[in-house]
Amino acid sequence: MLEIENVSRSFGKNRVLDGVSFTVGDGRMTGFVGGNGAGKTTTMRIILGVLASDTGTVTLDGTRLTPADRALFGYMPEERGLYPKMKVAEQIVYLGRLHGMSASAAKASTDDLLERLGLGERANATVESLSLGNQQRAQIAAALVHDPSVLVLDEPFSGLDPMAVETVQTVLTEHAATGVPVLFSSHQLDIVERICDDLVVIAGGTIRAQGSREELREQHSEARYEIDLAHDAGWVREMPGVRVVELDGDYAVFEVDRGAPGESSQPGQSSQQGQSSQQGQDAAQAVLRRALETGPVRRFAPVLPTLSQIFKEVVR
Numbered sequence: 001m002l003e004i005e006n007v008s009r010s011f012g013k014n015r016v017l018d019g020v021s022f023t024v025g026d027g028r029m030t031g032f033v034g035g036n037g038a039g040k041t042t043t044m045r046i047i048l049g050v051l052a053s054d055t056g057t058v059t060l061d062g063t064r065l066t067p068a069d070r071a072l073f074g075y076m077p078e079e080r081g082l083y084p085k086m087k088v089a090e091q092i093v094y095l096g097r098l099h100g101m102s103a104s105a106a107k108a109s110t111d112d113l114l115e116r117l118g119l120g121e122r123a124n125a126t127v128e129s130l131s132l133g134n135q136q137r138a139q140i141a142a143a144l145v146h147d148p149s150v151l152v153l154d155e156p157f158s159g160l161d162p163m164a165v166e167t168v169q170t171v172l173t174e175h176a177a178t179g180v181p182v183l184f185s186s187h188q189l190d191i192v193e194r195i196c197d198d199l200v201v202i203a204g205g206t207i208r209a210q211g212s213r214e215e216l217r218e219q220h221s222e223a224r225y226e227i228d229l230a231h232d233a234g235w236v237r238e239m240p241g242v243r244v245v246e247l248d249g250d251y252a253v254f255e256v257d258r259g260a261p262g263e264s265s266q267p268g269q270s271s272q273q274g275q276s277s278q279q280g281q282d283a284a285q286a287v288l289r290r291a292l293e294t295g296p297v298r299r300f301a302p303v304l305p306t307l308s309q310i311f312k313e314v315v316r
Contacts, residue, residue: 001025002047002150002181007056009042016042018205020056024150024181024198029173031196032185033311039205040185041078044152047183048075060150071099074148076139078155078185084128089114091127092141099146106145113141118167132159140168144175151175153184157191169195193307203315217304220313223280226253228299229291239290241283253303254287256280 002024009017017039024030034040045051047058049070058065082091089110096106114120117137127135136159143151156172157165173195176182186192192199199216201209209216224245227233233252237244246253257280291297305313 001061002183003057003059003062004043004047005057005059007043007046007053007058009046009051009053016205017046017053020202020205020207022200022207022210024183026181027176027179028197029176029182029184029195030198030200031192032183032200032202033187033189033192033307034185034202035315038202040202041154043202044075044154044183044185047152048073069149072146072149074143074146074151074153076143076153076156078158080135080139082127082135082138082142085126087124087126088119088130088138088141089123092138092145095142096145101146109145109147110141113144113171116167116171117141118164133161133164136160137164137168140171144171149180151180151182151184153182155186156184157186157188165191189306189308189311199307201311201314208314209310213307216307216310220305220310221302222255222305223257224253224255224303225284225287226251226299226301226303227287227291227297229294230296230298231294233291235290235294236287239283239287241279242287256283 004023005021007017007020008015020039020043032040032043042051046053049065049067060069063069086094089107092110092113093103093106096109097103101109111120111123114123117140119134119137119141122130122134127138130138136156140153140156143153151172153172156168160168169191172182172184193213196213198212199210200207209220211219227236229250231250233247233250236242236252236254237247239254241256242254243256244252244254288297288300291300
């Protein structure tokens with residue numbers, strides 16, 4: 001497990017990171033999201049040892065990172081980092097050799113990665129002759145060629161078309177499945193939501209939210225439910241403690257008191273908050289009971305927010 005604990009960094013009087021702490025679990029795809037200037041790239045550079053932190057630590061499996069540890073990491077910077085006039089395969093093999101691989105092992109790994117990333121036919125093309133999307137795939141191959149123990153990727157899906165995104169996603173998730181922690185940043189929240197196991201949201205140099213995708217969606221839900229019936233749903237508007245926000249024949253979306261879905265009472269929660277939560281749950285269950293009495297129910301479920309909605313909520 002990669003752990004970043006209480007990391008801070010300033011450039012002059014500008015505090016770029018302020019007590020940043022989060023973990024990247026073994027075999028987990030962790031999406032690192034935030035706006036421009038939020039601190040994502042600075043955090044990644046500190047993990048890689050390119051920058052030093054003013055305070056805090058970065059550890060792997062509980063041990064502080066050494067230069068030897070970091071030499072086993074795979075890193076893809078946001079900016080292009082390949083030699084434009086070198087042939088693709090030649091360059092990836094060269095980078096593998098720099099990581100201490102034998103010539104034969106580096107070539108075998110390069111050939112395998114280029115095929116899996118859809119670049120097999122362009123192996124002998126120069127980097128500068130590739131499209132931007134294919135250059136991005138080549139950079140991912142460069143980060144993976146030495147079978148890294150930790151993978152850190154800055155905007156790996158930038159410039160990729162939907163088919164290329166799927167290809168790269170498959171390669172990265174397969175690598176994570178071997179037990180490797182994978183941290184990647186992206187502005188493409190729909191992609192992050194689809195492929196990540198865990199999320200870390202940063203804004204203004206501080207962590208605003210973190211956890212598994214499901215945990216965050218549950219924590220930031222708005223006590224909103226949807227119900228799909230085999231008959232008219234207009235009666236939902238008459239239910240006490242319910243506010244209908246969408247109604248279309250046999251389908252309705254309604255809200256109950258804030259705190260109902262998945263927000264059980266926590267230690268220290270006031271009795272008034274706990275009562276409000278319970279009332280919300282009771283109202284939702286009353287709608288379900290009434291629906292079952294009137295006919296078949298095709299669907300009844302809480303409406304959970306998207307990553308984009310959560311992001312807007314926690315960074316504002």
